[in-house]
Amino acid sequence: MSLSVTDLRVHYRTLRGDVKALDGVTFEVADGEIMGIAGESGCGKTTLGKALIRLDTRMKHAGGTVALDGEKLPIADDGAMRRHRYREVSLIPQYAMSAMNPTRKIGRMIRDLLAAHNVRYADVLPELERRLKLVGLDIDVLKRYPIELSGGMKQRVVLVLSTLLNPSLLIGDEVTSALDVSSQKAVARALVEFRDHGFVRSMIVITHDISVLFQVADTILVMYAGHLAEKAPARTIIDEPLHPYTKMLIGALPKVGDRYEEQQLEGIEGRPPSLLDPPAGCRFRARCPLAHDRCAEAPPFREVAEGHQVACWAVS
Amino acid sequence: MRGYLARKTVIYGLTFVVAVTLNWLIPRLMPGDPVQRMVARAAVQHPETIAAMTAYYEQTFGLDLPLWQQYLNYWAALFRGDLGTSVWLFPAPVAQVVLDAVPYTLGIMIPAILLSFVVGNSVGAMAARSRWLDNVALPVGYLVTAMPYMWLAILLAWGLGVALGWFPVAGGYDFGMVPQWSWAFAGDLLQHWVLPFLSLFLVSLGGWAIGMRNLIIYELESDYANYLSALGAPKRLVRQYAFRNAMLPQITGLALQLGTILGGALVTEIVFAYPGLGKLVLSAIQNQDFFLLQGTLLFVVIGVLLANFVIDIVYVLVDPRTRTGLTGGTS
Numbered sequence: 043m044s045l046s047v048t049d050l051r052v053h054y055r056t057l058r059g060d061v062k063a064l065d066g067v068t069f070e071v072a073d074g075e076i077m078g079i080a081g082e083s084g085c086g087k088t089t090l091g092k093a094l095i096r097l098d099t100r101m102k103h104a105g106g107t108v109a110l111d112g113e114k115l116p117i118a119d120d121g122a123m124r125r126h127r128y129r130e131v132s133l134i135p136q137y138a139m140s141a142m143n144p145t146r147k148i149g150r151m152i153r154d155l156l157a158a159h160n161v162r163y164a165d166v167l168p169e170l171e172r173r174l175k176l177v178g179l180d181i182d183v184l185k186r187y188p189i190e191l192s193g194g195m196k197q198r199v200v201l202v203l204s205t206l207l208n209p210s211l212l213i214g215d216e217v218t219s220a221l222d223v224s225s226q227k228a229v230a231r232a233l234v235e236f237r238d239h240g241f242v243r244s245m246i247v248i249t250h251d252i253s254v255l256f257q258v259a260d261t262i263l264v265m266y267a268g269h270l271a272e273k274a275p276a277r278t279i280i281d282e283p284l285h286p287y288t289k290m291l292i293g294a295l296p297k298v299g300d301r302y303e304e305q306q307l308e309g310i311e312g313r314p315p316s317l318l319d320p321p322a323g324c325r326f327r328a329r330c331p332l333a334h335d336r337c338a339e340a341p342p343f344r345e346v347a348e349g350h351q352v353a354c355w356a357v358s
Numbered sequence: 359m360r361g362y363l364a365r366k367t368v369i370y371g372l373t374f375v376v377a378v379t380l381n382w383l384i385p386r387l388m389p390g391d392p393v394q395r396m397v398a399r400a401a402v403q404h405p406e407t408i409a410a411m412t413a414y415y416e417q418t419f420g421l422d423l424p425l426w427q428q429y430l431n432y433w434a435a436l437f438r439g440d441l442g443t444s445v446w447l448f449p450a451p452v453a454q455v456v457l458d459a460v461p462y463t464l465g466i467m468i469p470a471i472l473l474s475f476v477v478g479n480s481v482g483a484m485a486a487r488s489r490w491l492d493n494v495a496l497p498v499g500y501l502v503t504a505m506p507y508m509w510l511a512i513l514l515a516w517g518l519g520v521a522l523g524w525f526p527v528a529g530g531y532d533f534g535m536v537p538q539w540s541w542a543f544a545g546d547l548l549q550h551w552v553l554p555f556l557s558l559f560l561v562s563l564g565g566w567a568i569g570m571r572n573l574i575i576y577e578l579e580s581d582y583a584n585y586l587s588a589l590g591a592p593k594r595l596v597r598q599y600a601f602r603n604a605m606l607p608q609i610t611g612l613a614l615q616l617g618t619i620l621g622g623a624l625v626t627e628i629v630f631a632y633p634g635l636g637k638l639v640l641s642a643i644q645n646q647d648f649f650l651l652q653g654t655l656l657f658v659v660i661g662v663l664l665a666n667f668v669i670d671i672v673y674v675l676v677d678p679r680t681r682t683g684l685t686g687g688t689s
């Protein structure tokens with residue numbers, strides 16, 4: 043069992059009150075599993091990713107636990123969490139294009155970062171060079187400044203850098219969103235390859251592009267307004283989704299490769315509820331064609347088949 | 359890099375030519391006839407004597423030639439280091455008068471610029487991470503920066519000079535002393551130096567501190583800082599990167615500020631009757647001594663150009679982004 047998240051709640055402090063961006067989510071990611079996260083913009087995907095590695099100053103841990111390889115992560119304690127970052131949990135941020143210090147040569151930056159973790163640059167250099175070659179980069183990128191690389195190159199450097207110490211869990215947020223289709227394919231392939239080589243044990247991949255999820259993810263987790271809707275193997279989510287929201291999400295995608303943020307979700311009218319003061323019961327109720335009385339009570343996220351969990355009263 | 363240097367040199371060279379030409383032109387457009395003034399000072403009545411004196415002075419100053427020739431002569435003389443003769447301090451050569459004043463101006467300017475830059479940036483960087491310091495340094499910084507420049511100088515002169523009597527408020531050294539190499543004179547020189555230096559130092563300090571504080575806070579929120587922190591980098595490393603990156607705009611700021619600081623130095627000298635270039639400019643105008651004015655302004659212009667040139671080069675050496683811009687980045 044690699045990652046186990048239980049009833050996790052993370053809120054954003056704002057002047058108008060707490061935004062309950064993550065309101066009790068429970069799931070597991072197995073050893074070697076690449077789990078994709080899908081859901082409309084604002085449903086809490088990035089929040090979930092950040093909660094597992096570093097809460098920013100506006101975020102508040104409001105409850106629940108995270109355990110990695112059986113050890114509980116002190117996610118609310120920034121200082122204590124430092125020990126786990128990079129070596130155990132690592133991140134490819136949503137902003138990978140600007141993730142590297144523009145005024146440091148890439149090799150120098152990696153050296154500084156490793157030194158902070160008491161790792162000697164010279165010791166990992168051969169492995170670093172091997173992995174750069176693996177993703178199709180020349181080792182002289184280490185002597186260059188980030189600005190001298192293309193977007194796709196930067197994305198791959200960040201992939202190699204983030205996984206250099208073989209973390210148990212890698213969180214990739216919108217890893218491919220800023221890339222053109224061929225770079226997307228290369229990065230997606232590299233993600234799977236890194237898992238297969240054992241550079242990373244498990245991954246959580248967040249993306250707007252469901253075709254990328256289909257390419258890399260073993261399982262897909264669908265989120266809606268700070269809650270979980272459904273988790274199942276990728277094939278099952280695409281071919282036989284059970285949750286009404288998942289069905290609409292998939293149905294609203296006529297072609298693989300379309301990004302659901304760019305089009306109105308035709309089948310799904312209305313908007314997700316405000317997370318400042320979310321309604322009780324199923325959060326999808328206002329937009330759900332199958333909504334009934336029982337939905338005033340929040341449906342549990344329960345297993346309906348082997349490896350297939352759904353939160354909906356209409357699914358038996 | 360070489361192409362860049364060549365380009366910069368050409369640009370600075372052209373600026374220099376334009377500056378010298380303007381410099382030559384301006385005093386000639388000033389009201390008043392210096393030769394008439396000098397003749398009047400001699401207080402002679404005889405018209406023939408007056409005519410002879412006028413002719414003599416005009417020849418001495420080269421004013422009897424056609425304008426274009428005066429202009430060419432000006433350039434030729436410039437390259438010989440000859441800036442003409444002062445009318446006010448006749449017959450002292452302008453170059454000598456100006457060179458005597460330059461050490462005073464540089465003496466307050468260079469320490470004030472360097473110290474305010476270093477101290478201001480350090481205080482700003484510390485304020486960015488200490489709420490306590492931030493609450494003190496920021497308002498003080500805004501106050502000092504927002505204060506009209508003359509006020510600050512006058513306030514200092516009044517407070518530390520007149521009221522407390524710690525430092526003399528006028529002159530470069532005591533009027534009763536003769537410049538010489540002695541401890542007594544050096545001490546006196548230092549005492550007179552404090553107030554002009556301090557006012558110039560304080561005026562620039564707040565700006566650097568506030569700028570640095572804001573830049574660091576911005577850098578600490580930037581993507582690379584977040585990424586490093588997410589990868590478990592200690593605060594020390596993140597701050598070090600942030601400081602380094604925040605220094606770059608500050609260096610540009612220094613280049614842009616040089617002119618203003620120089621202006622400030624000239625005003626300071628006038629407030630404290632400090633015998634540098636600023637006071638020389640004032641005296642030259644008061645005495646309608648346009649050769650002196652010309653010579654002084656020329657030094658000022660050369661100084662600013664040189665300083666900017668140096669900063670341009672420093673900037674290219676420290677910021678890789680400008681460097682890649684020069685060679686054409688590869689992608």
Ligand SMILES: Nc1ncnc2c1ncn2[C@@H]1O[C@H](COP(=O)(O)OP(=O)(O)OP(=O)(O)O)[C@@H](O)[C@H]1O
Binds near residue numbers: 056081085086087089
């Ligand atoms: N700093 C913040 N302060 C207040 N609310 C925030 C903040 N950041 C995010 N939120 C809210 O939290 C919710 C979840 O945001 P999050 O960034 O996790 O969404 P997401 O699923 O990653 O969206 P996207 O697909 O657009 O990246 C949103 O409703 C958003 O409005």
Ligand code: SF4
Binds near residue numbers: 337
């Ligand atoms: S629980 Fe009710 S409202 Fe929610 S998705 Fe199922 S049927 Fe629709």
Ligand SMILES: [Mg+2]
Binds near residue numbers: 087088089136
């Ligand atoms: Mg996001």
